[in-house]
Amino acid sequence: xxxxxxxxxxxxxxxxxxxxxxxxxxxxxxxxxxxxxxxxxxxxxxxxxxxxxxxxxxxxxxxxxxxxxxxxxxxxxxxxxxxxxxxxxxxxxxxxxxxxxxxxxxxxxxxxxxxxxxxxxxxxxxxxxxxxxxxxxxxxxxxxxxxxxxxxxxxxxxxxxxxxxxxxxxxxxxxxxxxxxxxxxxxxxxx
Amino acid sequence: xxxxxxxxxxxxxxxxxxxxxxxxxxxxxxxxxxxxxxxxxxxxxxxxxxxxxxxxxxxxxxxxxxxxxxxxxxxxxxxxxxxxxxxxxxxxxxxxxxxxxxxxxxxxxxxxxxxxxxxxxxxxxxxxxxxxxxxxxxxxxxxxxxxxxxxxxxxxxxxxxxxxxxxxxxxxxxxxxxxxxxxxxxxxxxx
DNA sequence: ACGCCAAGGGCCAGAACGTCTCTTAAATCA
DNA sequence: TGATTTAAGAGACGTTCTGGCCCTTGGCGT
Numbered sequence: 001x002x003x004x005x006x007x008x009x010x011x012x013x014x015x016x017x018x019x020x021x022x023x024x025x026x027x028x029x030x031x032x033x034x035x036x037x038x039x040x041x042x043x044x045x046x047x048x049x050x051x052x053x054x055x056x057x058x059x060x061x062x063x064x065x066x067x068x069x070x071x072x073x074x075x076x077x078x079x080x081x082x083x084x085x086x087x088x089x090x091x092x093x094x095x096x097x098x099x100x101x102x103x104x105x106x107x108x109x110x111x112x113x114x115x116x117x118x119x120x121x122x123x124x125x126x127x128x129x130x131x132x133x134x135x136x137x138x139x140x141x142x143x144x145x146x147x148x149x150x151x152x153x154x155x156x157x158x159x160x161x162x163x164x165x166x167x168x169x170x171x172x173x174x175x176x177x178x179x180x181x182x183x184x185x186x187x188x189x190x191x
Numbered sequence: 192x193x194x195x196x197x198x199x200x201x202x203x204x205x206x207x208x209x210x211x212x213x214x215x216x217x218x219x220x221x222x223x224x225x226x227x228x229x230x231x232x233x234x235x236x237x238x239x240x241x242x243x244x245x246x247x248x249x250x251x252x253x254x255x256x257x258x259x260x261x262x263x264x265x266x267x268x269x270x271x272x273x274x275x276x277x278x279x280x281x282x283x284x285x286x287x288x289x290x291x292x293x294x295x296x297x298x299x300x301x302x303x304x305x306x307x308x309x310x311x312x313x314x315x316x317x318x319x320x321x322x323x324x325x326x327x328x329x330x331x332x333x334x335x336x337x338x339x340x341x342x343x344x345x346x347x348x349x350x351x352x353x354x355x356x357x358x359x360x361x362x363x364x365x366x367x368x369x370x371x372x373x374x375x376x377x378x379x380x381x382x
Numbered sequence: 383a384c385g386c387c388a389a390g391g392g393c394c395a396g397a398a399c400g401t402c403t404c405t406t407a408a409a410t411c412a
Numbered sequence: 413t414g415a416t417t418t419a420a421g422a423g424a425c426g427t428t429c430t431g432g433c434c435c436t437t438g439g440c441g442t
Contacts, residue, residue, distance in 0.1 A: 008407050008420055032298070037398055046421050051400070106297040106355050110223055113291075113358035120356055150368050157352040158345070164297050177341050186376060199389055199438055228429060237390045242431070386441090393434075402425075410417070 009045075018043045018050065022064035030100060031107040034061055058111030065104070066123050072096055074127045082141035082188075083179060085132045090159050090175045093127055099167045102160055127156075142187040155183045200236075209234045209241065213255035221291040222298075225252060253299040256292065263287055267319050273332035273379075274370060276323045281350050281366045290358045293351060320347075333378045346374045 009017060021043035025034055034057060040047045054060035074092040079085050097104075105119050112118055129152065136142045158178050163170050200208060212234035216225055225248060231238045245251035265283040270276045320343065327333045349369050354361050 010408065010418095010420070014420080035398060036400090040421095044421090046423080047398095047400085048402090048422085049420060052419080100301070103297050103301065106294045109356055109358050110221060110291050110294055118357055148368075148372055150372055154349065154373060158348055161348040161352050165300050167301055177339075181339055181341055182345060182373070182377060186373060205389080226429065227431090231390095235390090237392085238429095238431085239391085239433090240389060243388085384442090387439095389436100389438075391434100391436085394432080395430100396432105397428105397430075399428075400426100403423085405420100405422085407420075408418085410415100412413100412415075 014045070014049070015053065016067075018045065018053075019060075019064045019067045022060055023068050026061060026064060026104060027101065031057075031061060031104045036060075056111065056115065058108055058115060061104070061108060062112065062117070069096075069124065069126050076128050076132055078135060082132070082136035082139065083184060085135070086155065086179050086183065087172070087175055089127060089129065089132055090155055090178065091172065093156065094159055094163055094170045094175070099163050099169065102163050103167070105160070106164060129156075146187045151183075151186050154186070155179065158182065205236070205240070206244065207258075209236065209244075210251075210255045210258045213251055214259050217252060217255060217292055217295075218289060222252060222295050227251075249295075249298050249301075252295055256288065256295060256299075260287065265319060267323055269326060273323070273327035273330065274375060276326070277346065277370050277374065278363070278366055280320065280323055281346055281369065282363065284347065285350050285354055285361045285366070290354050290360060293355045294358070296351070297355070337378045342374075342377050345377070346370065349373065 018039065022034075022039045025038050025042060029038070036047050036050050036057070039060065040050055050060060054063060074089065074096065076085050076089045076092065079088065109119060133142065133147065133152070137144055155178055159170060159175065162174060162178075209230065213225075213230045216229050216233060220229070227238045227241050227248070230251065231241055241251060245254060265280065265287065267276055267280045267283065270279065324333065324338065324343070328335055346369055350361060350366065353365060353369075
């Protein structure tokens, strides 16, 4: 017989347990089958407790995602050159979530839009693009004038797009293509 | 009182009517509120008839989308220059399906991956990119060597990504940015 | 003209929803 | 420490959609 001490959790401890359960549900079933019921069951609590904190499916799912991103930060060390750092960054970015999970973002975007948020939000942009760019700027590898927000987002958009469309892990070759054929030509100073 | 003749439809006529109803539902309520019930009601038929043809929500929705795309082909006339034609092409591409429907593409891609196809397939590249590019090549507006498949796909990937993430109609300004900041610099011959 | 297939309607149990009530454990404060 | 407040957790509720399964009745083919 297992220890069935009726430990009643509260506050942050409870919230973390719920978000962990939510993440597990997302991993296991995906967003369209994501349900308050299942999260509550898995977390060993009741739906009322969830509704008290998150009004909608999308809000609890995105909270779970944000938590997961925080717990799995991407680190890109100084490799001495911009290109390799970008490839590594994109590799880590793609590896952090399997294709099915990246698809979540698109399934969720409709609900999120209804709530006035979007995955463009800063809280989802936790990858260390800033650091990589700063190093590249200080090395003179990139042209500051060319770093418009749209161009900076470009490689991530393309990686996500490819992963979601093919529903396969993206290859190193594809990442190299994105970097060499599109991103680098756009941001490196023309000779 | 409207004409309520009990005309019983069959085969293709019925199927088209259902897919039209499905499309209307998608337009009116979006995919997350998309339901067999509502489609059957709107089409004036029963759910059993739908289940007989499409096993899942996603399959009927994607069938409705594919039908809509077929019924609304994109035409881009010769505007005399590559840039304007690209902007128009992307505009039409984005306008053809409302934002909340584009997200479906990604759910569809999961099913399609299971069947070994993908939206990268040529049959989904029905928009007249080929024509536009050929005109551009004959005018000397673009450099043939730079037209790798990845670069050609780029503007569409970016438009889709933006539309899906923001769940808003993309602005002409954003399209112009994509063309001017990313696509044109990549494909036009450097002076 | 007749037989057969499928359209269309209705019924069912099951799942999840969103909202409640109630109890009781845990935190807060006197 | 004991009293008071807060909220966790359990459960009940009516509703909606699901995915089946019936049954009838209309239309098409032989």
